[in-house]
Amino acid sequence: MLRVVNRVLLGLAGLVLVCAGGAVLAAGAGLSVPSWWPYSGRDDVLLSGADRDRWRDEGWWWPAVIAALAVLVLLALWWLLAQFRRARLAEVLVDSGDGEGALLRGRALEGVLESEAQSLPGVSRAHVMLTGRRSAPEARVGLVLEPHAAPGATLKGLTEEALAHARDSAGLAVLPAEARLRATRHGARRVS
Incomplete structure (x- = not known):
């Protein structure tokens, strides 16, 4: 969401600056402008004395x-x-059984999830990012599949192996995940 807000704010700021600059350039160049135009001549000011005192x-x-x-x-x-809010989870709270808990680095869990997801058959590359709260993490998994990979089997392996192992090792009741699968680019096979 923050990315969308940033783009909208930058787009609006750019639009306002382009319109204001275009109005000033048109009036400064002596072009004929409509009567409602904010600037009508080279010596026109942004706010006249009457406008300032109105x-x-x-x-x-x-x-x-x-x-x-x-x-x-x-x-x-x-x-x-x-802008300073982190989207990536820095640490995960693990139930250690003593009532206090332990902290697991988020990058460490991401690395283990990535390596296990990348070892699945048919997966070329994997990228994992943990988000959410440290007591309730969520995983965003991006997988690049080989041309011969079956997406259903790969998703089943990710769910039953990599995510299940991460959930069990961190002592979490659930580990919600969003997986995005895409295939590698490959050339067509030629039959001769």
Whole structure:
């Protein structure tokens, strides 16, 4: 979701900057512009003296400006803090039986899952990323299959072997997983 928000924000910022720049360039170049255009000549200013003084005496103006700016600051802070949030799980809480638990590095569990998934028949490459909370991890598995691989059998092997071993070794009740399978590119066989 953060990726989508970033793209939308960057797209909107770019659109606003392109439109504002185009308006300034059109007026500065002396092109004929419509009457509603914000700039109509080379010596035009962004806000005239009358525009700047128009709302000054209204009682609602300054609270509205301050509220709008506060909302913008809060949205900018939310966006900034969201950039530092880790999507990848750093550690997994393992029940050690003593009531306190132990911490398992997320990268270690990812590495074991990757190597076991890559050893499945018909799998060319595997990539695993753990997400979620440390007490309830979730796995995202990407598999690149060989041309001869059967996706159903590979998915069954991933579920019953690699994910089951990881779930059991970490002492988890469940380990939800999302698997994305794709085939390697290969040339057509020629029959002569």
